Amino acid sequence: MQVHDGNVTPGSSGRLTIIQRHLTAVPLSGQVSTANYPTKFCYTLDNNLLTTEQRHFYEENGFLVIKNLVSSVDIESFRKQFEKLCKKEITIPGLLIMRDVAIAKSEYVPDQKAVTKIQDFQEDPVLFSYCSLPQIVKYVECFTGPNVMAMHTMLINKPPDAGKKSSRHPMHQDLHYFPFRPADRIVCAWTAMERIDRTNGCLVVVPGTHKGVLKQHDYPEWEGGVNKMYHGVRDYDLSIPRVHLVMEKGDTVFFHPLLIHGSGMNRTAGFRKAISCHYAGADCNYIDVKGTSQENIEKEVMEVAYMRYGLSDLTLKDVWMIKSRIIKGERTNL
Numbered sequence: 001m002q003v004h005d006g007n008v009t010p011g012s013s014g015r016l017t018i019i020q021r022h023l024t025a026v027p028l029s030g031q032v033s034t035a036n037y038p039t040k041f042c043y044t045l046d047n048n049l050l051t052t053e054q055r056h057f058y059e060e061n062g063f064l065v066i067k068n069l070v071s072s073v074d075i076e077s078f079r080k081q082f083e084k085l086c087k088k089e090i091t092i093p094g095l096l097i098m099r100d101v102a103i104a105k106s107e108y109v110p111d112q113k114a115v116t117k118i119q120d121f122q123e124d125p126v127l128f129s130y131c132s133l134p135q136i137v138k139y140v141e142c143f144t145g146p147n148v149m150a151m152h153t154m155l156i157n158k159p160p161d162a163g164k165k166s167s168r169h170p171m172h173q174d175l176h177y178f179p180f181r182p183a184d185r186i187v188c189a190w191t192a193m194e195r196i197d198r199t200n201g202c203l204v205v206v207p208g209t210h211k212g213v214l215k216q217h218d219y220p221e222w223e224g225g226v227n228k229m230y231h232g233v234r235d236y237d238l239s240i241p242r243v244h245l246v247m248e249k250g251d252t253v254f255f256h257p258l259l260i261h262g263s264g265m266n267r268t269a270g271f272r273k274a275i276s277c278h279y280a281g282a283d284c285n286y287i288d289v290k291g292t293s294q295e296n297i298e299k300e301v302m303e304v305a306y307m308r309y310g311l312s313d314l315t316l317k318d319v320w321m322i323k324s325r326i327i328k329g330e331r332t333n334l
């Protein structure tokens with residue numbers, strides 16, 4: 001076998017693809033091995049945690065599943081705390097409790113059955129302990145670097161679908177929501193709080209899409225209604241193959257903010273739960289989203305911020321600075 005001088009990386013198909021480095025190629029012969037050729041990593045940082053295979057996998061696909069990373073004891077404590085928050089036995093400043101659009105206008109029952117997700121639990125010591133679990137943070141650092149900020153927190157309680165398919169989350173890129181860059185230094189950790197498969201609406205990803213650009217997002221035209229701020233990629237082509245991530249309790253997926261993903265409808269009678277945190281390297285910078293595809297989400301976020309805080313002179317940057325927290329290292333820019 002003859003190859004030319006260049007970087008050899010495993011392609012998404014599993015075959016070796018050769019990226020030619022020089023026009024004046026030096027022919028080599030013999031066995032081709034990735035170990036002999038330096039590979040330029042851009043989505044992961046040099047570290048002693050990820051195996052070469054794991055690094056290649058994330059570089060190629062934009063996500064990485066780590067099995068059994070969070071203990072059942074921890075998950076049970078998040079579950080109990082979530083129930084207390086839903087029942088209003090505890091109130092936490094800044095916490096946002098969101099109901100499914102299918103029941104948004106029905107009578108309010110303070111129970112987990114009325115809650116589709118909670119966001120911004122940075123002031124809740126029990127739920128926020130998820131974000132600083134050492135076994136999670138050590139993976140996060142492979143993407144963010146050593147100064148780790150927790151930017152966005154969610155506990156998703158996907159309800160049994162009310163018959164309108166509104167329990168689905170449209171296919172989207174999380175970067176659409178974020179006014180900070182660079183994207184490669186942002187990562188989401190998402191942990192299954194129980195077994196999650198196609199029956200209760202697992203995460204669905206399109207491998208490799210993290211290599212693309214941020215796309216225009218809007219509300220999908222779904223007959224049964226769409227939840228507030230659940231934007232989806234405009235003109236999304238459903239024929240592109242999706243991968244369903246079946247995960248067991250405690251399994252955690254780390255994924256890039258440009259990875260196109262969503263989640264299916266919950267066909268079971270249970271409330272399927274996952275907890276997540278989006279992290280960013282503290283050395284990232286805020287950007288102005290005016291004049292970009294993110295203007296539409298900025299408008300909605302600022303309307304909700306005004307409703308919640310009653311302050312009219314807040315900026316999008318202020319909103320993010322208020323809710324983000326340093327997890328490790330130094331709070332530099334964010």
Ligand SMILES: CCCC(=O)SCCNC(=O)CCNC(=O)[C@H](O)C(C)(C)COP(=O)(O)OP(=O)(O)OC[C@H]1O[C@@H](n2cnc3c(N)ncnc32)[C@H](O)[C@@H]1OP(=O)(O)O
Nearest residue numbers: 097098099100101104105119174177226227228229230304
């Ligand atoms: C990587 C990040 C990815 C994401 O975060 S994607 C999801 C982003 N979502 C969010 O950030 C949360 C958005 N939700 C919210 O801000 C609040 O839940 C929301 C919608 C303002 C409702 O706040 P509440 O305090 O419950 O207020 P309320 O009961 O008085 O309702 C006010 C108006 O909102 C409506 N509403 C409530 N829940 C909804 C829903 N799930 N979808 C669509 N509309 C919804 C509700 O019907 C009411 O409308 P109206 O004013 O009566 O016409």
Ligand SMILES: Nc1ncnc2c1ncn2[C@@H]1O[C@H](COP(=O)(O)OP(=O)(O)OP(=O)(O)O)[C@@H](O)[C@H]1O
Nearest residue numbers: 168169170171198204238242244262263264265266
């Ligand atoms: N017919 C559709 N129209 C629009 N979006 C869809 C459609 N089918 C799937 N999607 C998108 O893909 C995401 C997940 O796809 P998936 O096919 O797993 O969902 P599902 O159709 O609810 O369940 P399943 O196909 O597993 O029975 C959905 O949340 C949705 O955003």
Ligand SMILES: O=C(O)CCC(=O)C(=O)O
Nearest residue numbers: 156169174261262263274
């Ligand atoms: O359904 C889920 O748990 C994932 C939701 C999601 O991708 C999001 O909120 O950004």
Ligand SMILES: [Fe+2]
Nearest residue numbers: 172173174261
């Ligand atoms: Fe998402």
Ligand SMILES: [Mg+2]
Nearest residue numbers: 198238264265
């Ligand atoms: Mg489907």
